[in-house]
Amino acid sequence: MNEHQQTQNGARKVAMVVCPGATSLDITGPLEVFALANDQLRKQGRSNQDFYDIQLVGLESGPVTTSTGVKVFIDLPFHEVEGIHTLLVSGMPPDSCQRACANSSVLEWLAEQQKKVVRIGSICSGALMLANAGILNGRRATTHWADVPELQGFPQIEVDPDAIFVRDGNVYTSAGITAGIDLALSMIEEDHGRGLALNLARILVLYLKRDGGQQQFSVRLENQINSDRFATLIEWMYQNIKQPITVERLAQEAAMSPRNFARNFVRELGVTPARFLEQIRVERACQLFSEQNQSQDKVAKLCGFQSQEQLRRAFKKHKGILPSEYRKRFH
Numbered sequence: 612m613n614e615h616q617q618t619q620n621g622a623r624k625v626a627m628v629v630c631p632g633a634t635s636l637d638i639t640g641p642l643e644v645f646a647l648a649n650d651q652l653r654k655q656g657r658s659n660q661d662f663y664d665i666q667l668v669g670l671e672s673g674p675v676t677t678s679t680g681v682k683v684f685i686d687l688p689f690h691e692v693e694g695i696h697t698l699l700v701s702g703m704p705p706d707s708c709q710r711a712c713a714n715s716s717v718l719e720w721l722a723e724q725q726k727k728v729v730r731i732g733s734i735c736s737g738a739l740m741l742a743n744a745g746i747l748n749g750r751r752a753t754t755h756w757a758d759v760p761e762l763q764g765f766p767q768i769e770v771d772p773d774a775i776f777v778r779d780g781n782v783y784t785s786a787g788i789t790a791g792i793d794l795a796l797s798m799i800e801e802d803h804g805r806g807l808a809l810n811l812a813r814i815l816v817l818y819l820k821r822d823g824g825q826q827q828f829s830v831r832l833e834n835q836i837n838s839d840r841f842a843t844l845i846e847w848m849y850q851n852i853k854q855p856i857t858v859e860r861l862a863q864e865a866a867m868s869p870r871n872f873a874r875n876f877v878r879e880l881g882v883t884p885a886r887f888l889e890q891i892r893v894e895r896a897c898q899l900f901s902e903q904n905q906s907q908d909k910v911a912k913l914c915g916f917q918s919q920e921q922l923r924r925a926f927k928k929h930k931g932i933l934p935s936e937y938r939k940r941f942h
Contacts, residue, residue, distance in 0.1 A: 621660070622660065622661050622662060622663060622664035623662060623663050623664065623696035623697065623729075623802075624663075624664045624666060624692075624694055624695050624696050624697070625642070625645050625663045625664065625665050625666070625695075625696065625697045625699070626666045626667075626668050626692055626695045626697070626698050626699070627641070627642060627665075627666070627667050627668065627699045627700075627701055628668055628669065628689060628698070628699065628700045628701065628717075628721075628737075628740075629667050629668070629669045629675055629677075629683060629685060629701050630669060630670070630675075630701070630703055630707060630710075630711040630717075631669075631670075631675055631676060631707060631710075632676070632677065632678055632703050632704060632706070632707030632710075633675070633677050633678065633683075633701045633702070633703045633707065634677065634678050634701065634702050634703055634704065634735060634788065635677040635678060635679045635681055635683070636788050636789070636791070637701040637702040637703070637734040637735050637737070637787075637788060637791050638667070638677070638683060638701045640734075640788070640789060640791045640792045640795070641699060641734060641791040641792060641794060641795035642665055642795075643792075643815070644792055644795035644796055644799060644811060644815070645663040645665055645795060645799070646663075646665060647811050647814055647815070648662065648663060648799050648802075648803070648807065648811060649661040649662055649663055651807060651810060651811065651814075652803070652807070655807075657803075662802075663697075666686045666687065666692065667683060667684065667685050667686050668685060668686065668687050668688070668689045668692050669685035669688065669689060670685075670688065670689070670714075670717070671685065671688050672684075672685050672686060672687055672688055673685055678703065678704055678707070689717060689720050690716075690720060695724060695727070695728045696728060696729050696730070697728065697729065697730045697731075697732070697798065698721075698724050698728045698730070698731045698732070699731075699732050699733065699734065699737070699791075700721070700731075700732070700733040700734070700737035700740050700741060701733075701734055701735070701737055701791075702733070702734045702735025702736040702737045702755065702787065702788075702791075703735075703736055703737075704736075705736075708736045708739055708740070711740055712739055712740055712743045717740070718740065718743055718744040719744070721740065721741065721744040721746060722744045722745055722746060725744075725746050725781075725782070728781070729781060730781050730783060730798065731746065731781060731782055731783070732782065732783030732784060732785065732794060732798075733754070733783070733784050733785065734785050734787075734788075734790070734791035734794065735754060735755045735758070735785070735786070735787040735788060735790070735791065736754060736755060736758045736787075737754075737784075738752055738753070738754035738758070738762055738784045738785075739754065739758060739761060739762060741782070741784065742762060742765045742768060746782060747765065747767075747768045747782065747784070748765075748767040748768065749767055749768075750768065750769065750779040750780065750782055751768075751769045751770075751771055751777050751779045752768050752769070752770060752771070752777055752779065752782075752784040753770065753771045753772065753773075753774040753775075753776065753777045753784050753785065753786055754770075754784060754785075754786065754787070755786050755787030755788070755790075756772065756786065756787070757787070758787075759772045774786065775790050775793050775794075776790055776793055776794040776797065778797070783797075783798075792815065792817070796808045796811060796812060799811060840875070840879055841865065841876060841879055841880065844861065844864055844865050847864055848861070848887075848888060848891060849891065852891065852892060852895055852914060852915050853912070853913055853914070853915050854915060855915070856888060856915065858872070858873060858884050858885060861876075861884050872884070888915075889925050889928075889929070890929060892914040892915050892916060892925065893914075893925050893926055893929045893930065895913070895914045896910050896911075896914045896916075896922060896926060896934065897930070897937065899913060899914070900934060900937055900938045904938075907919045907922060907923070907934050907935070910922065910934070922934060
C-alpha cells in the first residue's frame with residue numbers, strides 16, 4: 612500500500628461506493644467536504660489543482676436512484692476503478708443495505724481494496740458492508756445508532772455504540788448521516804491540519820466540528836426529545852449555565868413550588884434537577900475541551916463549576932476519566 616497513492620495528475624482519488632437506494636446525504640455530505648477542501652487549498656495558494664479527485668463507483672456506470680428519489684451518476688463500475696487513495700462506502704436504508712450485503716462480488720472487491728488503499732471507511736450503515744466483507748474483524752467500529760444491534764451481531768468487532776466516528780488503523784467507520792461530514796473533516800485534518808478543517812466547518816455553517824470521541828446524541832438533544840413540559844426551562848439552563856443555579860431558582864422559572872418541581876422533573880426526565888444540571892455542565896466542558904485548548908480552571912468557570920476540583924469530580928463521575936485524559940484525545 613502506497614501512503615502517497617495518487618492519480619496520474621497528482622491528485623488523491625476519493626472514491627465513494629454508491630449502491631441503489633443509498634442515502635443521498637451520506638454521499639454528498641462527505642464529498643462536499645473534499646470538494647470544498649480543493650477550493651480552499653487553491654485559494655490559499657497551497658495547491659494549483661484539485662488535491663482530491665472525487666469519483667462515484669457502483670455496480671455499473673450511469674444513474675442510480677438514491678433514497679430520496681434523486682439520481683446520482685456513477686462514474687465507473689467498482690471493478691474498473693484503480694489507484695484509490697480513500698475509499699468510502701455510503702449508507703442506505705435497511706432493504707437496500709440487505710441487498711448490498713448479499714452481493715458477494717462487491718464484498719470481495721472491498722476486502723481486496725482494503726489491502727491496497729491508504730484509507731477505507733463507511734458512513735452510517737455502510738459499516739455493515741465492511742463487516743460482511745470481514746474488514747472490521749478485530750477492530751473497533753461504530754455505525755448509526757439504529758444499526759448498532761446488527762453490527763454487534765459480528766462477534767469479532769468491538770462496537771462503540773456512541774461514537775461519532777472511529778478510526779482503527781486505516782479503517783474508519785462513522786455514525787449516521789451528518790457524521791459522515793465529521794469523518795471527512797477528520798481526514799482533511801490528517802492531510803492538511805486542523806486549521807483547514809475548522810475553516811471548512813465554518814464554511815459549512817456547522818455549530819461545531821465534532822471529534823470522534825463525542826457521542827452521537829448530546830444531552831441537549833436527548834432532552835429536547837424526552838421533555839415537552841420542561842423544554843423552555845432546559846433551554847434557559849443552557850443559556851445561563853455559567854451562573855449559580857439552585858433548585859429553588861429553577862422552580863421559580865418553572866412557576867412551581869420547589870418540592871412539586873423536583874418531583875415532576877424526575878418523573879419527566881428520570882433524573883434530579885441537580886444531576887441534570889451537572890450533566891449538561893460536563894457536556895459543555897467536553898465541547899470546550901475538544902474545540903479549544905483552555906485551562907481546566909477557565910473551562911470550570913465557563914461551565915458554572917465552583918472550582919476546578921468540582922469539575923474534575925463531576926467529569927470523572929459522568930465520563931469515567933479525568934478532564935486531562937479527555938483533552939488528550941483532541942490536542
